Amino acid sequence: MLGSVVGKGQAQRGMYVAGLIRAFRRSRPEVIVMMEEGFSFFAVQVLLVRWALAPGVPIVFYNNHIASFSNFSYRLGPLYSLLSRLLIPRMTAAFCINSKAVAALKELGFRGPIVEQFYGVNETLFVGISKHDARKKLHLHNDDIIFLFAGRLVELKGVQDLIEAFAQLCHQRPGQRLRLLIVGRGDYESALRQQVQSLHLSGVEFRDVVPQEEMPSYIAASDAMVLPSRTEIDEQFGRVNVEAMLMETPIIASNSGGIPEVIGDAGYIFQAGDVGDLLATMNRFLDNPTTAQQQGKRGKERAMRRFSMAAFATAVVQMLEQVTSRRLR
Incomplete structure (x- = not known):
């Protein structure tokens, strides 16, 4: 590790303030792998x-951008569009987060090799933890059926749809101990809490953001992970889906953006923003525990094969061999 950056965490606006030139001089690179956007x-x-x-x-x-490069929704959109046209054609090859990102690059006219490959979830972190132990650790009841949402509490994440569907589910199934666990924070949290209060829901619990190393316990403690994102947010990937897949936890997710590509046949997909469809999907999950278990197993196999860090490392080596015309293994 050399140097430092300014604007850390600000994606496209970050810059190196020291170390980049030194890194080039020390390494004398034969290939440069830049895990940043091309603009x-x-x-x-x-x-x-x-x-x-x-x-x-x-x-x-690495390209995460899934819309047209002439249509940025950022304040600096015109600048990013210009940089895309100037910089990306001067690069050699690209990894893309999903097929939409691949299509966007091709629309721009990029002619180099493109590989659709997520940059990997740490499969060694999301390993088997028993549901009993996870619930004991998190002070959750063993008899509850727990639906989990983990992410930013903003309107476009669709948590309000999940709460509404959960309220109807509780009304339809009064004999079952149903719980909804919402983990995260955001500027929409107060509105969500008011919604829960107005619906008189006692089975909904909010918990603050947790470090990534604690997420395996929350996923293991849950019966299903729910990602109800709206279409307007056009999800690029949905990392929590892969985390759940690695732990064989069934997924109920909307068809926003690239989510269906990630899940494949290893989860339940519903129409984004459609509370009725979400409710029907949650009922289908509860009515078919064997199917849910099978999907959990398929999910782990799919995540290990396509979205693990090991899978990404293999893809990187293959790409380096292609652009350098050298065998590295």
Whole structure:
């Protein structure tokens, strides 16, 4: 690790303030793997330093952008659109988060090799924990049927739809101990709490954001993970889905953005924003425990094969071999 950055966590607006030139001089790279967007300020710096110190060295970058490069929803959208047209054609190859990101690059006219590959979830962290032990640790009852949402509490995440569907589910199934566990924070939290109060729901519990290393316990304690994102947010991936898949926890998710691609046949998909369809899907999950268990097992197999860090490492090696015409294994 060399140098430092400014604007850490600000995605495209981050910049190296030290270390980039030193890294080039020390490593004398034969290939550059840039885990940043091709229109980011990082990309500007990397291309300039490559021009000065490593001309002709191939650059592999990572594309999360799933819309047209002429249509950015950011305040700096016009600048990003310009940078996309100037920078991306000068790069060699790309990893893309999903098929929409691949299509966006091709629409831009990028002609280099493109591999659709998520950058990986740590499969060694999301390992088997018994439901009993997880619930004991989190002070949850063993007899409850627990639906879990984990993420930002913003309107477009659709948690209000989940709460409404859960209220109707409780009304339809008065004899079952149903619980909804909402983990996260955001500017929509107060509205969600008011919704729960107005519906007189006693089975909904809010918990604050937890560190990633604690998420396996929450997932293991749950009977199903629910991701109810609205279509307007156009989810790129839905990382929590893969985390649940690695732990064989069934998934109930909307068809927003790239979510169906991630889940495949390893979960339940409903129409985003449709409370009735979400309710029907939750009922289908409860009525078919054997099917849910089978989907959980398929989910783990799919996550290990396509979305684990091991899968990404393999894809990176294959890409490096392709752009350098050298065998690395």
